[in-house]
Structures are given as structure tokens and as C-alpha cells.
Amino acid sequence: MSAAPLIEVKGLVCGYPGRNPVLRGLDLALRPGQRAGLVGPNGCGKTTLLFAIMGLLQPQAGEIRLFGTTMQGPKDFAEARLRLGFLFQHADDQLFSPTVLDDVAFGPLNQGLSRRDARKRAEETLDLLGLADFAQRTPYRLSGGEQKLVALATILAMRPEVLILDEPTTGLDLATKARIVELLNGLDLAILAVSHEPDFLSQITASLFSLRDGRLRESAVAPHAHVHVHAEGDLPHSHDD
Amino acid sequence: MPGLDTPLSQGRSLVHRLDPRARLLGLVLFSLPVALAGSLRTALLGLVLAALLLALARPPAGLVLRRLAAVNLFTAFLWVFVPLSAPGQALFHLGPLAYTREGAALALLLTLKTNAAFLAVTALVASIAPPELGCALQALGLPEKLCHLLLMTHRYLFVIQREYLRLLTSARARGFAPRTNGHTYRTYAWLLGMLLVKSWDRAERVHQAMLCRGFKGKFYCLADLRYQTADALFLGAALLASAAMILVGRAA
Numbered sequence: 017m018s019a020a021p022l023i024e025v026k027g028l029v030c031g032y033p034g035r036n037p038v039l040r041g042l043d044l045a046l047r048p049g050q051r052a053g054l055v056g057p058n059g060c061g062k063t064t065l066l067f068a069i070m071g072l073l074q075p076q077a078g079e080i081r082l083f084g085t086t087m088q089g090p091k092d093f094a095e096a097r098l099r100l101g102f103l104f105q106h107a108d109d110q111l112f113s114p115t116v117l118d119d120v121a122f123g124p125l126n127q128g129l130s131r132r133d134a135r136k137r138a139e140e141t142l143d144l145l146g147l148a149d150f151a152q153r154t155p156y157r158l159s160g161g162e163q164k165l166v167a168l169a170t171i172l173a174m175r176p177e178v179l180i181l182d183e184p185t186t187g188l189d190l191a192t193k194a195r196i197v198e199l200l201n202g203l204d205l206a207i208l209a210v211s212h213e214p215d216f217l218s219q220i221t222a223s224l225f226s227l228r229d230g231r232l233r234e235s236a237v238a239p240h241a242h243v244h245v246h247a248e249g250d251l252p253h254s255h256d257d
Numbered sequence: 258m259p260g261l262d263t264p265l266s267q268g269r270s271l272v273h274r275l276d277p278r279a280r281l282l283g284l285v286l287f288s289l290p291v292a293l294a295g296s297l298r299t300a301l302l303g304l305v306l307a308a309l310l311l312a313l314a315r316p317p318a319g320l321v322l323r324r325l326a327a328v329n330l331f332t333a334f335l336w337v338f339v340p341l342s343a344p345g346q347a348l349f350h351l352g353p354l355a356y357t358r359e360g361a362a363l364a365l366l367l368t369l370k371t372n373a374a375f376l377a378v379t380a381l382v383a384s385i386a387p388p389e390l391g392c393a394l395q396a397l398g399l400p401e402k403l404c405h406l407l408l409m410t411h412r413y414l415f416v417i418q419r420e421y422l423r424l425l426t427s428a429r430a431r432g433f434a435p436r437t438n439g440h441t442y443r444t445y446a447w448l449l450g451m452l453l454v455k456s457w458d459r460a461e462r463v464h465q466a467m468l469c470r471g472f473k474g475k476f477y478c479l480a481d482l483r484y485q486t487a488d489a490l491f492l493g494a495a496l497l498a499s500a501a502m503i504l505v506g507r508a509a
Contacts, residue, residue, distance in 0.1 A: 067465075070465075070468075070469055072465045072468065072469070094468075094471070094473070097468065097469055097470075097471055098471045100469070102466075102469040104462070104465075104466050104469075106462070108416075109459065109462040109463050109465075109466050110463075110466040112409070112412055112413075112463055112466075112467070113388075113412070114386075114387070114388035114408075114411075114412065115388075117479065118388070118479055121479050122467075122470055122472075122477075123470035123471055125477035125479075126470060126471030126472055126473065126477075127471055131477065131478075131479055131481070134477070134479070135479055156412075156415060156416060156419075170470065171469075171470070174470065174471070
């Protein structure tokens with residue numbers, strides 16, 4: 017835990033005009049290889065925090081350091097973003113190109129790769145995620161789960177140093193969720209993930225924080241039994257798929 | 258989704274195999290003399306050449322005829338109004354108005370030119386898939402902002418249409434049936450307003466997502482555009498056709 021943090025947030029105050037700030041003096045540090053999960057009720061500021069880290073929102077106060085550099089303005093963020101992989105809550109917003117291949121190559125092209133290298137990188141990434149057959153498909157005609165996986169491919173193609181995931185499993189079925197867990201656990205990357213599903217978070221992260229009253233507190237992860245409902249639950253079933 | 262697909266860009270004809278940039282340049286070479294043509298002979302030659310080009314592109318005939326009908330709905334109006342307003346020798350009278358020979362000739366010229374230009378655009382531009390069109394225009398040096406607008410408009414028309422249909426379906430599911438009354442107008446106004454707000458929000462989210470992937474205001478095209486012998490031949494032919502039309506116009 018001695019390595020310098022990749023993401024460091026100090027005393028962050030952030031919110032929307034005309035309302036009380038949702039984040040009120042929040043501190044956070046994410047170190048190389050660390051995997052942190054973030055839970056909290058609707059509207060508690062989870063997405064706001066992620067947007068502030070990406071430089072998409074202007075905080076009222078506080079300091080954001082990315083990769084050891086204090087962010088002073090849009091230019092610093094633009095540079096840092098090339099090393100951060102941000103998965104949006106709605107894959108629909110993230111995919112805009114005419115074909116899946118174009119979309120996955122978009123980030124690498126912005127990073128300055130040549131067209132040939134960007135195409136190669138995109139194809140490799142699609143291969144890695146088992147999406148090679150999707151290259152020429154149109155993103156908006158894919159199912160929700162397929163879109164999510166393609167969106168993940170678009171950021172992994174940029175070879176980020178940190179993954180920032182905003183509700184990565186919302187609206188996905190169990191099979192797709194399991195696939196995302198497996199993919200994320202196969203990567204050697206620091207992860208900051210926000211979710212409503214502590215169960216999912218515990219599968220991909222090592223520490224869990226909850227956002228309450230505009231600040232973070234570490235929560236103890238204590239596994240305990242729950243009663244839950246299954247379709248056809250009286251038949252033998254597995255919880256892996 | 259009717260109306261938003263681009264069926265003409267799907268073919269594998271000779272024309273489809275040309276570089277999109279060559280097709281656009283060819284269209285410029287061809288359409289200038291057509292647009293400036295003052296004689297029936299030039300316009301007729303243009304129409305014949307355009308029809309030949311279209312035959313090479315082998316589009317579905319029904320579709321082209323339907324689109325031709327739509328275009329000629331406009332030229333039909335020319336046949337009504339131009340001869341009635343142009344001075345000259347009367348062919349017949351409609352009450353106090355004279356339907357003139359000169360006016361009819363002008364309407365004919367405009368009809369020929371319109372159809373020639375339309376056929377050429379159908380053969381050369383409609384055969385380019387919109388994403389390729391954006392890349393080709395950018396490669397030809399058109400302002401990048403315009404190319405982005407074209408690409409994004411094409412990409413998001415579908416999304417906005419789908420959003421509109423979803424809102425409409427949900428309104429129908431709650432018993433909405435359009436009639437000629439205030440409730441219907443108000444509902445449509447709200448629906449369109451909501452569509453506008455949602456599109457605006459979506460545009461902002463998409464832009465943010467693009468920024469997160471390092472977007473700096475420039476689109477890079479993956480497509481490999483390359484001029485080949487066929488493109489050179491095509492452009493040579495377009496140049497000749499253009500010269501022929503100008504010569505025919507001079508001789509007249």
C-alpha cells in the first residue's frame with residue numbers, strides 16, 4: 017500500500033446549482049491494483065463523484081489528483097482521461113459509431129494510434145471479450161447486454177490504468193453479469209466501481225465504501241445468509257449463472 | 258424503420274466499387290454543366306448520361322421510380338405556373354391567363370435538368386453509405402464540423418425516432434387516440450417538447466462519453482480510401498461527359 021495513489025480526492029465539495037452540494041468534503045484514494053466498490057442510495061452522489069473525477073463536472077471546492085498530478089483545468093483532465101477507462105451507466109450513450117469496430121477504435125485513434133494499429137487494437141480487444149463476430153454490427157441494434165460488453169471493449173481498447181465503472185450491471189441478466197465479473201477479474205487493473213448491488217461489488221472488489229451524507233466511509237464486508245426468490249426456485253439450481 | 262434506411266447504398270455494382278471521393282468529384286463535374294445548361298439539347302444529353310450511370314449502379318427499379326415520382330410532383334407545379342407567368346406566344350388561354358410556348362419550353366428544360374441531376378445524385382451519392390459519405394467529404398477537405406453534423410445526424414435520427422415511438426406507444430397504452438381537439442394538440446406538443454429535452458440531454462451525455470475517450474474535436478476514419486485505376490477512368494469519363502455537354506450547349 018506504499019505506492020502513490022492513482023486517484024486521490026481531498027475535501028471534494030460538488031453539486032448542482034440551486035441545491036445543496038451532494039458531496040460535502042469527500043476524501044478518496046485509489047492505489048495501483050486496488051479494487052474499491054462504492055454503494056449508496058439513489059441520489060447520494062455516486063455518479064457525481066465519478067463525473068468530478070473524470071473532469072466532467074466542476075467541483076465547488078477540493079482537490080483532485082490523478083496519477084500524481086493535481087488537476088488544474090480541462091487540459092489536465094483531457095490528458096488524464098486517456099489513462100482512465102470510464103464505463104457509463106447507459107451503454108447507449110457511450111456507443112455512437114456506425115459499426116462496433118469503429119466505436120472500439122475511436123479511443124485508440126484519439127490516443128494517436130495509426131489507423132492500422134487502432135484497427136488491430138480494436139480487433140484484439142473484441143477478440144478478448146469474445147465479441148469478434150460483432151465487429152461490423154451496428155451498436156444501437158444490439159441487445160442491452162451486448163451493448164454493455166461492447167462499451168467495456170471501447171474503454172479496454174484504450175489500455176487504461178484504472179477502470180471507473182458506473183453501475184456496470186444495471187439491467188443485465190445473470191449470464192451477462194457473470195461474464196462481466198469473469199472479465200473484470202481477469203484484468204490486472206485498479207477498479208473503482210459504483211453499484212446498487214453489494215453482491216456484485218463483493219465479487220469484483222476487495223474493499224467496500226458507502227457514500228452517506230456526502231462523505232465516504234469504509235464498510236465492513238460481512239457475508240451472511242439471505243432469503244431470496246428464484247423463478248422455479250423449487251427445482252435444483254445454481255447461483256453461478 | 259421505414260425512410261431511414263439507405264437501401265441504395267447496399268449494392269455491389271461497378272458504381273459501388275468506386276472510391277466515394279471519386280463519386281463525389283464526378284458528381285460535381287457532371288452537375289455543373291447540367292445546372293448551367295440553357296439548351297434543351299444539353300439537358301437531354303445530361304438526362305441520357307445520368308440514366309446510363311444509374312443503370313450501371315443497378316438500384317431497385319421500384320424504389321427509384323417512387324423517388325422520381327416524388328421529385329416530379331414538384332416539376333408538375335412548374336408546368337402549371339411557369340407557362341402561365343412567362344411572356345410569349347400563347348398556346349391556349351385559361352380565362353384571362355395565357356399558357357405560353359416559351360413558358361412551356363422553360364418548364365421542359367427545368368424538368369429535364371431536375372431529373373438529370375436527380376438521377377446522377379441517386380447513382381453517385383445515394384450509393385454511398387452515410388458513414389462513408391462523412392469520411393469522403395472530410396477527405397475532400399470540407400469543413401469538419403459539417404461532416405460531424407452529417408455523421409451524427411444520421412447516427413442519431415434512428416435513436417430519436419425510436420424514442421419518439423416509445424413515447425407515442427406509452428401514450429397509446431394509456432388510451433391516447435389522436436383526434437382534432439385541444440387534448441391531442443397538447444399531447445403532441447408535450448411529446449415533441451419531451452423529445453427535444455431528451456435529445457438535448459442525450460447529446461450532452463454522448464459528448465461527455467466521447468470526452469472520456471479522448472475526443473478532441475477530430476474524427477478519424479477507419480475506412481481506407483484509396484484511388485484506383487477504375488476511379489481514374491471514371492473521373493476521365495465524367496470530365497469528357499462534362500465537356501460534351503458544354504460543347505453541345507455552345508453548338509446550339
